[in-house]
Amino acid sequence: MAKRTVHRRAKEYRWEGVEELPYKEDQRALFKAVTRQVLFSDPELSGELRYFEVAPGGFSTLERHRHIHAVLVLRGRGHCLVGTEVKPIETRDLITVPPLTWHQFRATAGEPLGFLCMVNAARDKPQLPSAEELAKLERDAEVAAFLRNEPKA
Amino acid sequence: MAKRTVHRRAKEYRWEGVEELPYKEDQRALFKAVTRQVLFSDPELSGELRYFEVAPGGFSTLERHRHIHAVLVLRGRGHCLVGTEVKPIETRDLITVPPLTWHQFRATAGEPLGFLCMVNAARDKPQLPSAEELAKLERDAEVAAFLRNEPKA
Numbered sequence: 156m157a158k159r160t161v162h163r164r165a166k167e168y169r170w171e172g173v174e175e176l177p178y179k180e181d182q183r184a185l186f187k188a189v190t191r192q193v194l195f196s197d198p199e200l201s202g203e204l205r206y207f208e209v210a211p212g213g214f215s216t217l218e219r220h221r222h223i224h225a226v227l228v229l230r231g232r233g234h235c236l237v238g239t240e241v242k243p244i245e246t247r248d249l250i251t252v253p254p255l256t257w258h259q260f261r262a263t264a265g266e267p268l269g270f271l272c273m274v275n276a277a278r279d280k281p282q283l284p285s286a287e288e289l290a291k292l293e294r295d296a297e298v299a300a301f302l303r304n305e306p307k308a
Numbered sequence: 309m310a311k312r313t314v315h316r317r318a319k320e321y322r323w324e325g326v327e328e329l330p331y332k333e334d335q336r337a338l339f340k341a342v343t344r345q346v347l348f349s350d351p352e353l354s355g356e357l358r359y360f361e362v363a364p365g366g367f368s369t370l371e372r373h374r375h376i377h378a379v380l381v382l383r384g385r386g387h388c389l390v391g392t393e394v395k396p397i398e399t400r401d402l403i404t405v406p407p408l409t410w411h412q413f414r415a416t417a418g419e420p421l422g423f424l425c426m427v428n429a430a431r432d433k434p435q436l437p438s439a440e441e442l443a444k445l446e447r448d449a450e451v452a453a454f455l456r457n458e459p460k461a
Contacts, residue, residue, distance in 0.1 A: 161390045165400035194402055195378035201428045202355020204378060225348035225357060227424070237314045247318030249347055271380070273426060275354045 159197065168208060168230060168269055170194060185283055188213025188262075196276070203276050208269040209233065209262040212304065217259040217289075222278035224252035226260075230269030233262045234306040239292075241301045244268075257284065257292060263306055312350065321361060321383060321422055323347060338436055341366025341415075349429065356429050361422040362386065362415040365457065370412040370442075375431035377405035379413075383422030386415045387459040392445075394454045397421075410437065410445060416459055 163171040169192070176191040188210035195204040206229065209215060217236075226235075232245040236259045237252055244250060244260075250270075252258045262268035284292065293299040300307055316324040323345055331342040341363035348357040359382065362368060370389075379388075385398040389412045390405055397403060397413075403423075405411045415421035437445065446452040453460055 159404055159406055161393060161404055161406070162388075162395045162397070163402040163404075164398075165402070168400070170400075170402060194380065195404070195426060197376060197378070197404070199376045199407065199428075200355065200378060200426070201430070202353065202378075202426055204355075204357075204380070204426050223350060223352045225350070225353060225355075227347065227357070235315075240314060242315045244315070245317075247321070247323075249316040249318070249323060251312055251314055251316075251348070251350070253312055253314070254352065271424070273348060273353070273355055273357050275352075277354070 168206065170206075183283075185218070186214060186216040189215050194271075201276055202273050205272050205274070206269060207260070207272060208267055209260060210267055211262050211265050214259055214261040214304070216281065216283070217257065217302075218281035218283055219255050219257045220279050220281045221254050222275050223254060224250070224258065225273040226250040226252070227271045228268070229271050231262065231266045232264040233260060233268035234301060235260045236298060236301050239295050239298055241297050241306050243306070257288075259301075261301065261304060261306070263304065321359065323359075336436075338371070339367060339369040342368050347424075354429055355426050358425050358427070359422060360413070360425060361420055362413060363420055364415050364418050367412055367414040367457070369434065369436070370410060370455075371434035371436055372408050372410045373432050373434045374407050375428050376407060377403070377411065378426040379403040379405070380424045381421070382424050384415065384419045385417040386413060386421035387454060388413045389451060389454050392448050392451055394450050394459050396459070412454075414454065414457060414459070416457065
């Protein structure tokens with residue numbers, strides 16, 4: 156944020172003065188139909204607050220990294236994968252993604268899934284799974300169902 | 309947060325495993341009818357995310373500090389004071405409180421005002437206004453009306 160604006164209004168889930176970054180479809184289908192808005196990023200802040208919105212049927216990047224994700228669901232419902240755990244999530248739920256833990260958010264409920272994600276401003280780059288790591292994840296039946304967009308619960 | 313729980317559900321605006329810290333009435337009436345819940349605080353996170361809820365007619369502490377507040381209104385409507393600016397605010401609006409700037413949030417709309425506030429984990433203590441500083445703030449008619457809980461717009 157070049158300029159520090161005191162008050163920025165929202166129109167639904169779009170914010171004034173905040174660029175909406177559309178995600179392209181990923182070739183390996185590691186993410187789909189997600190947009191990103193950086194709500195707070197400032198030299199004086201050691202954290203950043205971003206808003207991600209996943210369209211129905213879409214999903215965030217399947218990734219892991221050293222830094223933690225602190226997530227609050229702002230809109231809708233869906234499922235998340237954290238490690239090997241698949242959870243149904245809904246508005247206002249909190250999700251903590253520990254270091255170096257594979258994770259993904261999916262809009263499985265026929266409605267958009269929007270979530271805030273707080274991260275450290277100084278952080279490592281996400282790692283994507285290798286073919287071997289993906290195969291290993293898919294050995295767990297519940298995880299495999301989640302990755303096919305067919306979570307069980 | 310002693311233990312890192314991956315998924316914490318919400319019941320309305322109360323979170324599992326999060327203590328609700330009620331604010332006592334302040335003798336000098338610098339705050340009233342506010343509760344606080346710390347949603348994310350972790351040794352691996354350089355930011356903290358808290359949720360404050362102000363009951364109708366209540367207000368957060370009138371204070372200033374070196375650290376920034378990054379606020380997202382999660383629930384309801386109200387007004388805020390930032391410096392000498394009084395703004396009507398509503399759900400999902402973003403408010404940035406710059407360093408050393410007097411600020412206060414008031415639930416002026418007959419409904420609760422709930423907001424997320426991201427701060428640096430390492431931060432200075434808030435300063436309260438002296439009688440002289442309060443008198444100086446009240447010299448501005450708009451600010452004085454806000455502090456009487458009668459904002460104009």
